[in-house]
Amino acid sequence: MLEHRLKADLGGGDYGWLKARHHFMATADGNPAHRPLGALVVWNDDEIAPGTGFPMHGHENxxxxxxxxxxxxSHRDSVGGQGRTEAGDVQAMSAGTGIRHEERNAGSVPLRLFQIWLRPRENGGRPHWGTRPFPKSDRAGQWVVLASGMPDDENALPIRANARVLGATLKAGQSLSQCCSDTRQGYLVPVLGAVRVNGERVEAGDGVAMTRESMLVVEAIDDTEVVLVEVF
Known part of the structure; x- marks a missing residue:
């Protein structure tokens, strides 16, 4: 089953320094139809103005x-994590028993990023943060696992959730498939261009929630980049 979440129907708003779109209901005035998908509870598409950002604040679990x-x-946190993550790359933070952090745009151009929140498989644990590059050339025509709670995904950033975050780039006319199962759920967002997901046209900025699909087939109408979260 596919649930197509149109960009125009997403919650969010323009706060001056922050332009936000919420694929899942993140605030009381969000779209109530956009409920969590298993452990996946937040997928925000944020644009942050230069010289601004989220000040130091806390999370746990x-x-x-x-x-x-x-x-x-630019990231800085209360357990010593500090670094800069550029376009195409990924950072992951396990809040665990509690962490405070800030995320800022120290550059001269707008920062746009997906912020994806997943519930951990169990509460607690030592908080940590990490980042690493994922060259888009490595994702050409294939899925690459970017972050994962699965032990076999050794090259991915580790997270403590029963989930994986994958990315791929496709040229117009290319297609890519992914086996699913009755117990696996997924959410996919095209970064640019348009794609067909199991035959349904999906524009950049839209999202597609998937449940009980035996196979996911993504066909590129335009040159595109897609991000997929699988929840087990």
Whole structure:
């Protein structure tokens, strides 16, 4: 079953320094139809103005994966984590028993990123943060696992959720498939261009929630980049 969440129907708003779109209901005035998908509770498409960002604040018992689309995000946290993650790359933070952090756009151009929040498989644990590059050339025509709670995904950033975050780039006319199962759920967002997901046209910025699909087939109408979260 596919649930097509149109960009125009997403919650969010324009706060001056922040332009946000919420694929899942993140605030009381969000779209009530956009409920969590298993452990996946937040997928925000954020644009942050230069010289601004989220000031130091706290989280606990949440896995937060940030996929940078444009610009770069500068991270600093209360357990010594500090770094800069550029477009195409990924950072992941396990809040565990508690962490405070800030995410800022120290550059001169807008920062755009997906912020993906997943509930951990169990609460607690030592908080940590990490980042690493994922060259888009490595994702050409194939899925690459970017962050994962599965032990076999050794090259991915580790998270403590029963989930994986994958990315792929496709040229117009290319297609890509992914086996699913009755117990696996997924959510896919095209970063640019348009795609067909199991035959349904999906524009950049839309989202597709998937449940009880035996196979996921993504066909590129335009040159595109897609991000997929699988929840087990």
């Amino acid at each position: 949440m896995e937060i994966v940030s996929y940078v689309l444009e610009g770069a995000v």
